[in-house]
Amino acid sequence: MIAFQRRLLIASTAMLAAPAFVRTTSAQTAPAPQAQAPGFYRFKVGSFTVTTVHDGFVSRPLEGFVRNAPLTEVQGVLRDAFLPTDRMVIPYTVTFLDTGRDLVVFDSGNGVTPAGATIGRMLTNMQAAGIDPAKVTRVVMSHFHGDHVNGLLNAEGAAAFPNAEVIVPEAEIAWWGDATNETRSPEGQRANFANSARRLAPYAARMRRVGPDSEVIPGVRSVAAYGHTPGHSCYHIADGAEQMMFVADTTNRPELLARRPEFHIIFDFDAAAAEATRRRIYDRVATDRIRITGYHFPFPANGYLAKEGSGYRFVAADWSSAL
């Protein structure tokens, strides 16, 4: 009798806990697909449409990444940002601008990468965003580091943007285009001479140099931001009363390097100049509350900088389903 009541109780509890038909359904459930969302995001600047497109990420050793601070101090800043402290995760996100007259891309991504690489997703994400490389009319370069120029070539070694003019900062091509500068460059940067020449070669007949603080196309101006490389440039974009700035590599990840603008990283050509530039550019965008996109900012890589202590806090712009 007790056994019977116990069985009844178990049966009732089981029915309450999970009705039979639910359990059957559960057993038959195929797991939801495991794919990540496509990596693109859109917002408006006046009548212009900006699309940020993710190219993936790399994880590199944290040791030695910041040259002028102890590892534990760097780890503390990363920990405060809830980022890994056993490696440096560097994301890559490319900014597109559709002005209605021009389809512009700022820098070109990592380009063709080996199968299984965590970078090289730009073309897939461009496709998801409905952006055809053949329709890009201007490729505007911030600087000539490999992760910014490599995507100029497609898998066949031809122009990845077959119909685009390439716009380069005058000071950048002046440096990397002159082989006599090679021995005057930091050892880790010397590969940029040959690499950038090879990546730019198919565009030789349709390349334009822009000076500092010059109009690139209507609504887009170059902003000299030298230091990270000799001609590293940001781009200010404006339409009507609205504006934004593509800050490129003024810093790498802002959670680490905008928070601590005095940190010098191994990729800086002239770290002192890079720091001075960073403070000048970031003071401007923080003071004027200018929306920014950054190449190594956390996807979707757009937001604002707020002054905080002796540095800046990156505040991601609110994600919106409406443009």
Add this chain to the structure above:
Amino acid sequence: MIAFQRRLLIASTAMLAAPAFVRTTSAQTAPAPQAQAPGFYRFKVGSFTVTTVHDGFVSRPLEGFVRNAPLTEVQGVLRDAFLPTDRMVIPYTVTFLDTGRDLVVFDSGNGVTPAGATIGRMLTNMQAAGIDPAKVTRVVMSHFHGDHVNGLLNAEGAAAFPNAEVIVPEAEIAWWGDATNETRSPEGQRANFANSARRLAPYAARMRRVGPDSEVIPGVRSVAAYGHTPGHSCYHIADGAEQMMFVADTTNRPELLARRPEFHIIFDFDAAAAEATRRRIYDRVATDRIRITGYHFPFPANGYLAKEGSGYRFVAADWSSAL
């Protein structure tokens, strides 16, 4: 002759600035599609897969939203977060959990909304994420406010999750399921009695009540978080060494209300209890660095809380293309 040279100069400059073939291409360029990216995002908690799915946003008057602080003070907090100060933008993001045995959804979204509404995007975004409502095995409710229960019904007024068990907090259904409580509820909350009854009706035969701090299914436990409503509950999710918590409406947008936990909003049933709960839950997730998802957090609505001053700062988790 001067005129001729001038024309030549103009022609050369124009060629340098924009080679003819580029201008032609530019004129032919169809603008990139204007669609926003689909609103879903995935991450792992142990072997479990979490997918957050966006249901859109509403803009409501900011006046009166926070009941115990002057408008200018509220505007100042929003301004610091680079959010609009002339309205309150409230996003809606639903958390799904695939444990391998169960496909769980926490709350149900706004459901069917009029054409042109900025909410009601959950089904479209579920489809983009590959999530079939018919495959959901458990709908786990945090509380019975309309924006959380309305999605239980589809356009035909039938169960939107036809094969799911619905799990409700005992204290929540005890309150809203008893009509004698209506006159003891704040006036703005009285519609919840009839509305929640109607929304839950198709699930009557497959509803389960869970007590505070109880196992819902293996790996998911309820966490009593009363105040926002009489039975408002969070859910703690764990697999292996990894954990997270769905904090539901412990606060509305964290940029405003985690920053200032003492702010009482018009949607709180018992604002003092809601504040005490908020401090208790947020102290726990901040101290233990527990990843959270929130119903009104900025999409993709997952990240961490860090203690800062007398409140908390929401730090979005790093977006990753790899799960």
